[in-house]
Amino acid sequence: MSPANKIVRQLLQSILLLGCLVPVGYAADGLNVLLVLSDSNALYQNFANTYRQSLPVGVQLHSLQRAEDFNGQHADLVVTVGVKAAERVAMNTTQPMLAVMIPSHSYAGLLAQRPGNKLTSAIFLDQPWHRQVSFLRAVLPERRKIGVLYSTDTRLEIAALRSELSDHGFTLIGSALGSDDDLFTRLESVLTASDVLLAVPDSAIYSSNNIRNILLSSYRRSIPLVGFSQSYVRAGALCAIFSTPEQLAAQASRATVSFSQTRKLPDAQYPVFYEIAVNHEVARTLGLSIKPAESLRLQLEKSPENMR
Amino acid sequence: MLKHTHITFSLLLACQTVYAAGSSSEMDYYQELPVVLSASRLSQPLSEAPNAMTVIDRKMIVASGFRSIPDLFKLVPGMYVGYYKGSQPFVSYHGSPDQYARRMQVMIDGRSIYMPPMSMVDWTTLPITLDDIERIEVIRGPAAASHGANSTQGVISIITREAGEMGGTQLSVTRGGKGVNDVSARFGKRGETLDYRMTLAYTADNGFDNLTAPPNDYPITKSQALDLLYNSHDSNQARLFNYRADYHPNAIDRFDVQFGFNRNVKNVGWNDSTGNPVHDLFATAGFLQLGWVRVFENDSELKVGYYHIRHDQHETFLTTLLPQFIAQSVKVDRDEIEVQHTLPFSASNRLVYGAAYRQDRTDSQYSSLAPIAPAYVSSLSTAEWRLFAHDEWRITPRLLLNSGGMLERDGFGNNRLSPRVALNFHATAQQTFRTGISAAYRTPSLMERNFPALQPGELFVVNATTRSPGFRPERLISREIGYLGEFHDWNTTLDLRLFSDLLSDGGFQNTATTYTNGMSAEYRGLEATLKHSFNENSELTVNVARESASSNAAALAAAGFRAFRSACPGNNDTVACSTPRNNASALYSRRFSGDMSFSAAWYYQDAMQPLDRGVIDYQPIQRRMDARIAKTFNQGGGTKVDVALVLQNLFDAKYTDYVANNVFNRRGYVTLTLDW
Known part of the structure; x- marks a missing residue:
């Protein structure tokens, strides 16, 4: 295994480890995350599976299989996967939102739909x-x-x-x-x-x-x-x-953990893993x-x- | 992370518009795409090929200024391009053969156009124009493992333009001296799942110039002069059509459909011939070709192809021998099916294997030649099959082993194995050494086995019974050492081939109606191709071949076989004499500002005696220079007009081609092309 690959693996492992070490009763406990997928096909399922597996135990995760299923359901954090889900959620809620797997150039448009809402961030799909x-x-x-x-x-x-x-x-x-x-x-x-x-x-x-x-x-x-x-x-x-759905999911889970601890979202970011x-x-x-x-x-x- | 924030803010400032439909989404990234450049579409780079190969690409085709396909092979080191008449070209490797040139396989998109009963290529009836060709790969040396039966001395593989290569319409008109008159219309359309293109063309010329004085100051009698001089009857007209479609309904399947048609009329015969007077030969050739390629998950690829070729020729003429017209025809049908599987075992080993079955039917007939012979019909069918495998193994990143072979049962029941093995060693990233040995066989032609007793006119109405049943396939074994230097820093490549090609069991006519084996010959030589780009706008290609041949022709001539009677001054070996010692070509092209371009080509061939011609047809040194100048006028909106002027044999050097009557004086033509 090359050193580069090793670094990536170690990073991923540390994320998983971090999730496991979060003590019960800490901020992650009871964090209610709603995952909204744009569609139910394999691409989004791969994302959802990796995301679910890399979240700490205390996080309550609910998933919606299609963007249309979102009608303003309450959650501490809404994580959207894909452009369609991002648009749907941006239009229908002011809850904190992490839009994952969206092109960087569409982010400004998304923010424009949520004026004054500070709790919005994204993990882009494209490489810088x-x-x-x-x-x-x-x-x-x-x-x-x-x-x-x-x-x-x-x-x-x-x-x-x-x-x-x-x-x-x-x-x-x-x-x-x-x-x-x-x-x-x-x-x-x-x-x-x-x-x-x-x-x-x-x-x-x-x-x-x-x-x-x-x-x-x-x-x-x-x-x-x-x-x-x-x-x-x-x-x-x-x-x-390029970045795979699994890699974006790992990054999203890292942002979720950070949110559970600080109730703040990191700045919108490009993929870390590729x-x-x-x-x-x-x-x-x-x-x-x-x-x-x-x-x-x-x-x-x-x-x-x-x-x- | 600071940088990201910065980008986010600048994005915020730059894009104030809301997210719009039509913008990219994750589907652009994760969509499934068709496998476009699959194994069968990718050509093997020169540094990895198991044989020496010359590639003539579109740029070279245009720069050469040629308007007939066979002439392009003047740009291949060691090739001989000959003309029995202006309308009857032939191409061979290792000097001049007889006018049928039976020792090279020729294919168009994998379809063999090496046809019975003569086992030759009728270049003027091909249903394609030069503009339909994407590139030509000429393999110098036997390549049965990859190109099938009869890939003996070499293989010419013509690859036509893809169906989706053209979107729009092109009209082209060429007018020039010697009756040059070509018109073509091309149309292409690209669609979501279907691309297609088609060509409709007419080409015509009046062949060679007349011989007006005795060749090589050869002393001729007055009656000979009457026959020899002003005896160029070789005009040629072809009307052709071709269509190619590529249907790709999904990401893994691709269907290729092609069909074409050529109606050709050529002037043949001689003033002085009693059996073959000047007359027209009519040919109608057509084909249908279907291909299916599927790419699998493991990147293996299955290719299934079928084609049918029909080639009909007929002629009617009056001789001084008989009081009535003689009418004769030869009709050939070919059907072939081939299945090929490309299997990558690993990143370093790939196997291509498959099987093919081919059926050829030749129906020939002549009307009554009373009182010499009654009306006559022969119908002969042959069926052949072959199995082939070719493995490409990268033993180390520097060492590549190509090994393979073809097992065939030819149409006459001969079983033969044609193996090939080549080792390519990448000494550095820019230099490759190759050594290889390969063998291939040439199946006897129907004409050689069933030679007709009477051969009036141009066509051979083959005999119904086999006169030479024991005539065996000829064998060629080639050993070579190659070198390829690709010096990117100097924009130069150098390709060398040092070879010894050994022909054994060579066939020849031993009596008036039979053929036998027994000729053997060895061809040795060095071939070189140098390519250099002076800058982005100018390129030079130089080809040089130095070759010598030796054979048992002198012994066969001494044994009384007329086929080997030497017409060569001071040399009894007619095979050696028909192989030019040196041959060379150079092509230079340059693009100027203002959409102007210029190219010049130079061709050289040492003196030689064509194999089966008389002393009068001796070919002195051939030198020829061609030039082309062109300008493109862009009219905007995708419309453009090209004007090109081509001058051939610029310095009007006197030379003849194969037959002394074939005189090629300076000539020129202008082509006007409109694209939109």
Whole structure:
């Protein structure tokens, strides 16, 4: 086991341990948590299972399997999983709320729905740009022109990405796709000027319908695609950095424990735990020598950006 | 954590709008995606391939300026591109063969177009245009384990553009000298579960220029001059259509449907031929190809494919021998089914194995040749099967062992095993050494086994009875050492192959109607490809091959076999003489600002004597330079216009191709392409 992996495991174990050590009668005792899932499918169940298992014994946990089931039920803390549940809860209660598994850019909108309510926080789904850029630097240090295709109405912070990239000697080759533009014409123009294509969570572009031709176009030009989930890597992306539902659940449980002790929520935060996946078949075909995922992780954890 | 808070606040300031529908959600991250780049879609990098391989990609195809597919193989080290006539090209490896070039497998998307009864490729009846090709992989050396039967001297694998590669419409018109007249319309659409594209094209040219003076100052008689000079009748017109669809209803299945059609009319025959006067040969070729690929949880992949090819040819002509028209036809049907499974045992070991079954039927006939022969019909079917396996084992990160083989039972009941083993050693991240040995067999062609007594015209109406039942498959064993240097810092790659290819049991015509085995030849040489990018906008590819051949042809000629009578001055070995000592090509391309591009190509081939031609067809040194200049006008909104001018044989160097009549003078053409 690599040292990096060890650190993560130890962190997870300490969280579990912390839960067990909380004495009966302490603040956790009687904390009433309502977990609201966006949907009942396996993705949310995986989250719910890990979350339940990592909570201290004194916490009373109730779960709602679908966002629609929430009608203002009382709890000390409402933990929502996914965008749908977050929106539903934000609209229907002023109780303390921890929105987990939401894109960072949707958080401001969520806060706007709860004006003046200080007891709101979130654990984002997406990786912070600095981590994404460190990742690019670790994987493909030679490739400096990063192609990014996004839609004109995207809520992603492209300007922040651009400056983060240029701070580290990269250039963002961006193209904004308007509703009248042809996706593949735009894609070709981005690919022509780039040497990596960085996929961003913009559903107008990176949908399951478009991904096949996006991957084929970039592969045809021998330009690797860097994705943002495990399924991207399986589909044919070179690599991705992402957080699993289980990892987000572990982080959520940590925030819950903290809330039980202080009745305060930590600031909204990006994922602490993450995975790195590499498609070595694709790397070989493109003639790229990529370090194993574990070495990449180590490099990332050592990088100064990660200390911020 | 301080940083996070800061980000949160800046987000707060930046996004005052409420959360909107259409924004991303967790489903963007956790959705299931189709496995797009599965094993069968990923091409093996050169540094890991078990054979030497040349890849001709789209950029090279465009830069070459060529408008016919066979010409592209001039860009492969050691390849010989010959023309019996302008409308009858052939491609071979290791010097000139006869005009049928039977020792190379040729495939389009895995569909073998190496067809009976001649076991040759009819390049002019392919239902694709150059614009339909994504890339061509040319494997130099036997590759039966991965490419099936008859992958003897090498394999040409043409990969057409994916169905989803094009979204929009393209119209293209080419006009030029020597009757060059091409028109094509291409259309493609990408959908949620279905992508498709189609091409409708017409291509025409008038072939070679006429020979106007005796070749190589060869002294000819007046009657010879009448036959030899001004005897280029080789115009060619093709009307073709192809369609490709990719249906992907879910994340694990993919269906590929292709069909195409080509109606070709070519001018064949000679002024001076009594049996084969100048006339038209009509061909109708069509195919249907279906493929299904499923990717499983463990990333293993199942691929099932079926295709049908129909290739009909007919001709009607009048000879001086008979008072009536002779009409003859050859119709070929091919059906093949193949199942292939790719199984990754571990991250370091992957096995590809499968089985295939193929049926070929050849129906030929000629009308009455009274009083010489009555009307005649032959219908011959062959069925063959093969089992194959290929294992790719990364013994250590530096050492890769490719091993495999194919077991086949050919259409004539011959059982053969074609093994291949190659070891690739990555000495450094940029340098790979490869050594390998492989064997492959060529199944006798129907023409060789059932050689017709009479062969008027262009077609071979094969005999119903087998005249050469004992004619066995030819065998080729190749040993090679390869080197690949990929120097990224210098934007340069160097690919070398040092080889010895040994042909044994080689077939030849021993009597007027029979073939036998007994020829053996060894081809040794060094091939090199150098690629260099000067900057982002210019590239150079240089190919060089130096080769020598030796055979028992002199002994066979001495034994009285006419097939090996040497027409070569000072050399009795006609095989050695038909293999050019040096051959080279270079392709340079450069893009300028203002959407201008320029490319130039240079081709060189040493003097040689084509294998089965007379001394008059001696090919002196061939030098040719082509150039292309193009400009793109972007009209906005995805509309663009391309104008390209191609000049071939820029310096009007005098050379001939295989037959002395084939003179290629300087010519040019302009292509106008509109995309929207």
